[in-house]
Amino acid sequence: MARVRIGEVAELAHAYRHVLTLRHTQTDELHDVVLFRMTGHPLTFYCMEARCPHLGASLARAPLRPGLDDVEDLIVVCPYQYDFTLRTGASSTGLRACVFAVTIDEGIVYIEPPTNDVIDGAPVWTLASRQAISEAWAEPPPMPSSTNEKPTSLASLGKSASFDPHTVPPPTPAPTTLVAWAALILRTPSPLHKVAYTRYAYEACAAGIDIGGGAWENGVWVVPENEQPPAWPPRMEDEQRVRPGQEGKRGKGGTERSRIALLHALANIEQWAIDLAWDIIARGARLSAQHMQTPTDPTPAMPLPRDFFTDFCQVANDEAKHFTLLQRRLLELGSWFGALPVHHGLWEAAVETSGDLFAPIVHLVHEARGLDVNPVTIRKFAAAGDQASVASLQTIHMDEITHVAAGHRWLTFLCAAHPARLSPVHVFRHCVKTHFAGRLKG
Structure with a gap:
């Protein structure tokens, strides 16, 4: 299978997402995809079209949520509420977004190209640019790790080192x-x-x-x-x-x-x-x-x-x-x-x-x-x-x-x-x- 070199795992680990622009070396056609980096060990990557197939809305900053049928599935939701499973691209609406296989070989991340065109055995698609999307909300929230004690003032929130909603557990009940x-x-x-x-x-x-x-x-x-x-x-x-x-x-x-x-x-x-x-x-x-x-x-x-x-x-x-x-x-x-x-x-x-x-x-x-x-x-x-x-x-x-x-x-x-x-x-x-x-x- 043809594949495109994206970069070293260490280079891609600092951001949850990257918008990748691929270029066809023969036609100069450009094609954008989004590379999703999940937490965990080892790191897992998914790759999907950069735009929703419904109305073309960008998925670069679209929120993720857990799958309903399988908690290990993750779903990306476009601004118009169309949902697509990162693993397969399937949607509850009947549409399907294109997804691309991601492989890691000796610390290098590769993705499946939009087409399998090759010349002299080499793929015609290359990486033209890679833009990190530094957006903490791209990740599903981790399990809470602190008590539900509420701050007593805005000043107490201001004195904290960070503003991290992930530390707040759900209310009981x-x-x-x-x-x-x-x-x-x-x-x-x-x-x-x-x-x-x-x-x-x-x-x-x-x-x-x-x-x-x-x-x-x-x-x-x-x-x-x-x-x-x-x-x-x-x-x-x-x-x-x-x-x-x-x-x-x-x-x-x-x-x-x-x-x-x-x-x-x-x-x-x-x-x-x-x-x-x-x-x-x-x-x-x-x-x-x-x-x-x-x-x-x-x-x-x-x-x-x-x-x-x-x-x-x-x-x-x-x-x-x-x-x-x-x-x-x-x-x-x-x-x-x-x-x-x-x-x-x-x-x-x-x-x-x-x-x-x-x-x-x-x-x-x-x-x-x-x-x-x-x-x-x-x-x-x-x-x-x-x-x-x-x-x-x-x-x-x-x-x-x-x-x-x-x-x-x-x-x-x-x-x-x-x-x-x-x-x-x-x-x-x-x-x-x-x-x-x-x-x-x-």
Whole structure:
């Protein structure tokens, strides 16, 4: 079998993933694949096409989760929730991604080429480039190794050497529905535990946990007590809270102090974004059932499919990843989340829309505003030579595109499902004018 030399095992062991660009020596055709490095001894590698066969979304930073049929199988999940087994490329959707055999010979890693073309017995494919993807979230979480003792303050988290959600074990007892997970996470003030519990909930959702969310009883939608979210998620006691706009000037990113202030403000946004995603999951079943009520059908079935909840579970998991990236960068710069004042403006938007089924509007407004601002912020950090922060901000920016897509998908779904067949454009414009302040770009 033809094979392409990728590099020494020692060269590939420092990153969980590499994007490999292969070049056809006769046609100059380029072909991208992703090499996945697993932990363990000896090291194990998998190789798959770099883009999902569904819509071409990149798999370079797509999350991994354990397989449902075999715990040793790993599944990569594209931004649109298409899943592919790393070992075979098979998907529960019926699609299949191309995978390439990986062999290790005397400490050298080789992969199967896209085609078996050879000239004079030698393969025509060569390695053109190899780019490491340094992303800790590419690995499935290891088994927890510490107690469930919660930090007492944001400052205590800041004094720790690292921000590692892997050290937090699952709650005991663990919630038995996804909505109960959402309510628990919304009641959790520690950002470390909020992030860790989000990961556990994401894995439970991928494993098929029941959604929950309540049911009709005598004409009233009743939600179990453990599935009821708080009106306002609690925060750590030493949080410095101010009104929106009163945080102080953050500068233009030219100094380290200014960049810390910008990263801190973004970390505050991401922590609230975790809660916003779980809030949609917690309220979705009740609001959607009430949304479908008519005079002739006062207790309609809840219309939302499981995909609604898995989409926003993915959003929550992404936001938890973003907070982790920002908190770790703050620690590297000698600061931490909580060292500066923050505001609760994002949650005020959630309160404003708490009785409105069209909560995905949040993801079409706040997330889209972020897409407008992020490139400017990234350029500021790049101009200052802060490439470590740029890498994190670029990851956040690409994920937020899929979050806007999720908001769009479910706004249009809910409008189509409504008995009156609502217009998504009219609903969007009405909700924006009703609930949101500030100028919106075209």
